[in-house]
Amino acid sequence: MENCDSQPQFWLAPLAGLNDLPFRLLCARFGALGCHWAPMICAQALMHPASRLQTLKLLEWLPEQERALQLFGPNPQIVGAALEVAWELGVREVNFNLGCQVPKVTKGGSGAILLRDLPQVYAILEAMKRSYPQLHLSLKLRLGWDNYALTPLLREASNLGVERVFVHGRLGTDGFGGDLRWDLLDRAAQESSVPFYANGGVTDWESAQRLLALPRCQGVMIGRGALGRADIFAYLQAKARGEELQDSTWSGSPAQRRQRQLELLKEHLELVERYGRGPERERMHKLRRHLAAYELLGPERLQLASFRALRDLIARSEQS
Numbered sequence: 001m002e003n004c005d006s007q008p009q010f011w012l013a014p015l016a017g018l019n020d021l022p023f024r025l026l027c028a029r030f031g032a033l034g035c036h037w038a039p040m041i042c043a044q045a046l047m048h049p050a051s052r053l054q055t056l057k058l059l060e061w062l063p064e065q066e067r068a069l070q071l072f073g074p075n076p077q078i079v080g081a082a083l084e085v086a087w088e089l090g091v092r093e094v095n096f097n098l099g100c101q102v103p104k105v106t107k108g109g110s111g112a113i114l115l116r117d118l119p120q121v122y123a124i125l126e127a128m129k130r131s132y133p134q135l136h137l138s139l140k141l142r143l144g145w146d147n148y149a150l151t152p153l154l155r156e157a158s159n160l161g162v163e164r165v166f167v168h169g170r171l172g173t174d175g176f177g178g179d180l181r182w183d184l185l186d187r188a189a190q191e192s193s194v195p196f197y198a199n200g201g202v203t204d205w206e207s208a209q210r211l212l213a214l215p216r217c218q219g220v221m222i223g224r225g226a227l228g229r230a231d232i233f234a235y236l237q238a239k240a241r242g243e244e245l246q247d248s249t250w251s252g253s254p255a256q257r258r259q260r261q262l263e264l265l266k267e268h269l270e271l272v273e274r275y276g277r278g279p280e281r282e283r284m285h286k287l288r289r290h291l292a293a294y295e296l297l298g299p300e301r302l303q304l305a306s307f308r309a310l311r312d313l314i315a316r317s318e319q320s
């Protein structure tokens with residue numbers, strides 16, 4: 001903790017398929033940063049007439065929200081052209097993805113696999129900043145693809161106009177499991193010429209503290225740990241201030257924690273009803289991806305087909 005100059009920051013990680021507007025608003029309620037980032041979009045998909053409309057549908061913000069998004073793509077011209085479209089939509093902040101390792105992304109040469117070709121990364125970042133010098137640019141990185149690759153990029157980051165980096169402490173070939181590569185993450189934190197944020201495996205105060213102890217680490221980014229537990233951001237903020245948050249899914253008796261998760265789900269459902277897009281069937285389909293994570297609420301939650309069924313379950317659970 002002594003490594004953070006001031007209070008550490010807690011950011012919501014991009015989670016494709018899960019970080020739609022309702023979920024981001026729920027996390028924002030608990031003080032998460034980065035909730036104005038629309039989900040990751042593919043530069044080529046945005047520029048291709050056949051996929052443009054579908055891609056644009058992912059870009060949801062509240063009218064009063066600043067507009068940011070996460071972008072990926074292997075080609076400087078196409079990323080530049082996609083940024084032009086985004087800029088027209090009012091986007092002033094882009095997080096460029098160099099961390100994704102799913103085959104759908106890497107087989108086209110994007111995401112973490114691009115870390116094997118740093119000159120191409122520089123060309124993309126230069127294309128973005130050349131056209132839009134006022135753009136707020138950050139990077140989401142793995143430590144490398146199959147080897148540590150970040151030294152030159154982190155040292156150059158400031159000269160490239162990158163404002164901050166979020167580093168997931170694994171290589172692309174590591175996937176999402178196993179322990180973080182602590183030695184490499186420590187090295188990345190030391191090499192960064194811009195504010196450094198660590199990511200990977202934060203589910204409680206102990207795991208957050210371990211990342212926050214990295215050299216000059218300004219904060220952590222949380223993905224899976226926020227699913228079903230959006231209050232993790234408020235909980236960690238309180239812990240960082242040396243306080244205990246009484247009302248959270250971490251504190252109190254099992255019954256109180258279950259009650260807290262029930263309230264979170266109720267709020268999540270309200271946000272989906274109010275801000276979700278498309279017919280109820282589609283919105284419920286998206287919400288179902290989250291329901292697995294509300295694990296304190298019992299197996300019945302996994303079988304629900306409508307808002308009404310979910311509301312009934314919540315009402316029954318409140319009485320029991």
Ligand SMILES: Cc1cc2nc3c(=O)[nH]c(=O)nc-3n(C[C@H](O)[C@H](O)[C@H](O)COP(=O)(O)O)c2cc1C
Pocket residue numbers: 013014015016017018039040070097099100140168176199200201202221222223224225
């Ligand atoms: C379902 C899922 C979707 C993800 N989508 C994205 C994404 O769109 N962009 C991105 O940079 N990382 C994505 N990630 C990676 C997370 O942002 C994060 O780096 C990773 O899950 C490790 O952090 P965590 O242990 O806190 O979840 C995704 C991860 C998961 C599990």
